[in-house]
Amino acid sequence: MKQISANIITWDPREDKTYLNGSQIKLSKGEVAFENELMSPGKALVTWYSQQNYQINRNLAKLPLLARGQTYQLKLVATVEPRQTLYLKVSFYSRFGEVVQTTFIKDLQGEFEYPKDAYEYRLELINAGVKKVNFKYLILAQAKLELQSGYCVQTGSSLGAKIAIVFTEPDLRALITTKPKADTVIFSAYRPQAYFEPSVGEKIAEVADKAEQLDFIGNGAFSNAVAAYYSNKYQQKLLITPQLPTEKQLTHLPVKLSDLQATFEKATIYHRNMKIEDDFAEKLYKNNVTQDDLRVR
16 A cells, blocks of 8 residues: 655745745745845744645645654755754644644754644744755655655565565655565655665665565656666566656666667566556556566465
8 A cells, every 4th residue: 555654845935925035035946045144043934834724825735734643754955054053843733723832853854743732733944043045855754764865665574585676656745655565675766866876776786685586667657767777787577667768857867768778678568557556566467477576476
């Protein structure tokens, strides 16, 4: 069963209603460049809401709903000048709009527990003497999730001689994970470039050292290219869906479409039933692929 394990929170100055007199704010390619050397400490650069009245504010809630009593982690991906002059403030409110608890995260990464009596919450970036900020995104995730540099890896309960390595399609808004079966390793990402991080290669090499056979499996156009890249590197079996990436999708990545063409031609094609996308590996209908190949018995 697929689930959203982490949410990617972005900052769109065109929608934010925070009043920042004298600030220079530029939005470019999804990143926000903020500059204000005269801003008073303690003021918020931006505020996100879990609930908001659209009729009044003309703005939609940006934060996901959270479970009461659960622990979550927050991580800010940004460059801050001077360092350690920006912190996160999480405020929790009752149904009547009263503050029930406030949590401060001063190292740009930390955890908080969602109060059992909270009805909504707000998240703010607070100035503590900051001059410049290059904001990329915030990650709000389950505390137990081990977030790497833009991806996470999940391993089945046991790994045998034949192992399936599955790559899911990156989602820029969230990190979507699924529980792996035995003999399966699943990589999920919210940054396409993350699949080429050295730590991903190290994890695959670790698995390869213990296996007699690897099956690299893609789950869409981009993840097919990733699976083909590693399949070619290890000269192991490749299973992909019919969708192939364009050259543009692979821009700024250490792989070219032309380098993968021969690998794609040798790949086994499987089809995914889009109506039953959850547990996709268990829902495949046969097209040169057996269930044994996908480790879903």
